[in-house]
Amino acid sequence: MPTLTYLDAIRQGIWEEMERDPSVFLLGEDIGAFGGAFKVTAGMLEKFGEDRVIDTPISESAIVGAAVGAALMGMRPVVEMQFMDFIACGFDQIVNMAAKIHYRWGPAVPIVIRGPSGAGVHGGPFHSQSNEMWFVHTPGLKVVMPATAYDAKGLIKAAIRDENPVIFYEHKFLYRRIKEEIPSEDYVVPLGKAAVRREGRDITVITYGAMVWTALEAAQELEKEGISLEVVDLRSLLPYDEELVLASVRKCSKVILLHEDTRTGGMAGELAALIAEKAFDDLDGPLLRVTAPDTPVPFSPPLEEYFLPTAQKVIGAARKLAAY
Amino acid sequence: MATVRAPKTVQNVTATPDRATLARMLYFLKLTREAEWRIEQVLYRQGKIVGGVYTSRGQEAITVGTAIQLVDGDVVTPTHRDFAAHVIRGTPLQKIFCNWLGRADAPTRGRDGGPHIGDISRGIIAPISPVGAWCPVACGAAMALQRAGQGRIALTYFGEGTSARGDVHEAMNLAAVRKLPVVFVCNNNGFAYSTPPEKEYAVKSLAVRGPAYGMPGASVDGNNVLVVYAAVEKAIARARAGKGPSLIECRTFRMTGHSAHDAAEYVPEDLRKAWAKKDPIERFQKILLREEILTKPQLEEMDRRIQKEIDDAVALAEASPFAAGATAVEGVYCGAECWWEKPLN
Numbered sequence A: 001m002p003t004l005t006y007l008d009a010i011r012q013g014i015w016e017e018m019e020r021d022p023s024v025f026l027l028g029e030d031i032g033a034f035g036g037a038f039k040v041t042a043g044m045l046e047k048f049g050e051d052r053v054i055d056t057p058i059s060e061s062a063i064v065g066a067a068v069g070a071a072l073m074g075m076r077p078v079v080e081m082q083f084m085d086f087i088a089c090g091f092d093q094i095v096n097m098a099a100k101i102h103y104r105w106g107p108a109v110p111i112v113i114r115g116p117s118g119a120g121v122h123g124g125p126f127h128s129q130s131n132e133m134w135f136v137h138t139p140g141l142k143v144v145m146p147a148t149a150y151d152a153k154g155l156i157k158a159a160i161r162d163e164n165p166v167i168f169y170e171h172k173f174l175y176r177r178i179k180e181e182i183p184s185e186d187y188v189v190p191l192g193k194a195a196v197r198r199e200g201r202d203i204t205v206i207t208y209g210a211m212v213w214t215a216l217e218a219a220q221e222l223e224k225e226g227i228s229l230e231v232v233d234l235r236s237l238l239p240y241d242e243e244l245v246l247a248s249v250r251k252c253s254k255v256i257l258l259h260e261d262t263r264t265g266g267m268a269g270e271l272a273a274l275i276a277e278k279a280f281d282d283l284d285g286p287l288l289r290v291t292a293p294d295t296p297v298p299f300s301p302p303l304e305e306y307f308l309p310t311a312q313k314v315i316g317a318a319r320k321l322a323a324y
Numbered sequence B: 001m002a003t004v005r006a007p008k009t010v011q012n013v014t015a016t017p018d019r020a021t022l023a024r025m026l027y028f029l030k031l032t033r034e035a036e037w038r039i040e041q042v043l044y045r046q047g048k049i050v051g052g053v054y055t056s057r058g059q060e061a062i063t064v065g066t067a068i069q070l071v072d073g074d075v076v077t078p079t080h081r082d083f084a085a086h087v088i089r090g091t092p093l094q095k096i097f098c099n100w101l102g103r104a105d106a107p108t109r110g111r112d113g114g115p116h117i118g119d120i121s122r123g124i125i126a127p128i129s130p131v132g133a134w135c136p137v138a139c140g141a142a143m144a145l146q147r148a149g150q151g152r153i154a155l156t157y158f159g160e161g162t163s164a165r166g167d168v169h170e171a172m173n174l175a176a177v178r179k180l181p182v183v184f185v186c187n188n189n190g191f192a193y194s195t196p197p198e199k200e201y202a203v204k205s206l207a208v209r210g211p212a213y214g215m216p217g218a219s220v221d222g223n224n225v226l227v228v229y230a231a232v233e234k235a236i237a238r239a240r241a242g243k244g245p246s247l248i249e250c251r252t253f254r255m256t257g258h259s260a261h262d263a264a265e266y267v268p269e270d271l272r273k274a275w276a277k278k279d280p281i282e283r284f285q286k287i288l289l290r291e292e293i294l295t296k297p298q299l300e301e302m303d304r305r306i307q308k309e310i311d312d313a314v315a316l317a318e319a320s321p322f323a324a325g326a327t328a329v330e331g332v333y334c335g336a337e338c339w340w341e342k343p344l345n
């Protein structure tokens, strides 16, 4: 099995879908000869030609709108946002156009909007955001964020094959930092399904994206203290895997909700509500959130470091919970 | 709350720039070139600057020839390639270096980086990364200036790639409809990251967009600071007189990669070489020597002074501390007690 980085896994997933299905094509800024700002589409222009790898003007609204139009004609556009922060410039086309077509009048809108998100690279307030909740709050969209290379490939393929608009968050910190062996044969990771990354007994950490690795780091440390963490990787945020979340909560009875996104209105709050509704009797302690604070992502290294959740913060929360 | 300082009266800057203005323009051109060189070729390479590094090398004349004509009370919205606008408006060099280094003494106190610098008292509205988003903001500033009725104006910059953004189109239309005192200055530097102009728009010159929205449009040599000055002078006079907005495209070339990490292999070598011969600073300096506006010794003195100013500013910036991590959560909202009005650390 070849070993691929998270980035190459996404690239290979798109590549294979383009080979498999001629209706798949790409739209984005600097994605052609340049291969994209992070090189996710490197070599695709040469392989698939200008009809299928389309360099656009800097016009996010037109890019998403055009993707919707093409999708209505039976195509499967995959849109790259140079940074997911700039998805804001295509917001109306996503939340009012793409998200509501099927519900209102029937047609499928099989588009994927993908790109780098997340902090940890000193990108400042406009190259670091975790803005997934803008879209998790929009019925009609699906929202995905892989944490591993295997999932990155399997999820991008599933997203491309899905009949609905999928917002696909890649974590730029993981792009070249993680790699793993990936099967050569075709596979998908289904949307809406979470995964247990590490089995544990005492506390479940429910998280997604780069924070999965933070949770695993904390779990390793805590093992030395005899605290056993389970780590649940949501993989899909909308729809999310209620069943697996609840099963893990019932098993461990103590819960940490962890994300890189800011606190208020974050995924943790949604999960806390679900758990309070459906697993209240199973809880042996308070639901603890470990998240970024409610601020923009600051630029300078000490500020960004303070902003980001860390393994230490997870460990602190776990020790607190262990006392219950 | 702080806002843009309003002068009692606003006068247009003199017709042809006088000798002092000419010398100041050369000074700001050189200061910009050298300060950005320090940022890109020294501080960045030393690993002291994290994040993207964008400079205006080769296109400094556009910002200098335009911003030099602003007066107190005017508003400017710079892009990531308008370093000169900040120094011309009086932002201390040291503050600018602090911003690049993410230090506490920076106008953003380390919350944002690089060219994202604003100073409301100097009429500088800080850019955000999503390009062109400041053009509608310039229109709003111009609405307020229009009501104030003093002949103050807003100057808004954007790149040719950015001209494709809906925000820019909406801003130009709004400005024309409301006859707002806005001057739109497009720096057409031949590339938007790796993308050449023919992939951004299908018109021969962006100047045609002016009349298309109901305002004058011009396209000028952006590497000749005097030509830029003259073109914008007309537009500014028009705006001050209440006759509405104008669009000026300044043709130039980006003599660097998109940012410091970009080797720009997609830029044809002959194109770069051809533009290197039209360096705006060399051209202008020759004119000033020929016309005896400045002497050789004066030029040498100017160069020395600039190096010293940069050395001093960098030293101060490097000595400035980082804001403590915990300050990240302060000052998210503006209230009776303004966090920004308190000293940091």
Ligand SMILES: Cc1ncc(C[n+]2csc(CCOP(=O)(O)OP(=O)(O)O)c2C)c(N)n1
Pocket (backbone or CB within 6 Å): A029, A058, A060, A082, A086, A089, B079, B081, B129, B130, B131, B158, B159, B160, B161, B162, B163, B187, B189, B191, B192, B193, B254
């Ligand atoms: C809305 C938006 N989309 C994409 C980007 C990424 N990006 C940053 S600068 C740039 C190119 C801008 O080109 P141009 O307007 O010509 O300005 P230049 O950098 O050449 O001065 C791009 C695509 C962005 N900042 N904002």
Ligand SMILES: [Mg+2]
Pocket (backbone or CB within 6 Å): B159, B160, B161, B187, B188, B189, B190, B191, B192, B193
């Ligand atoms: Mg450009």
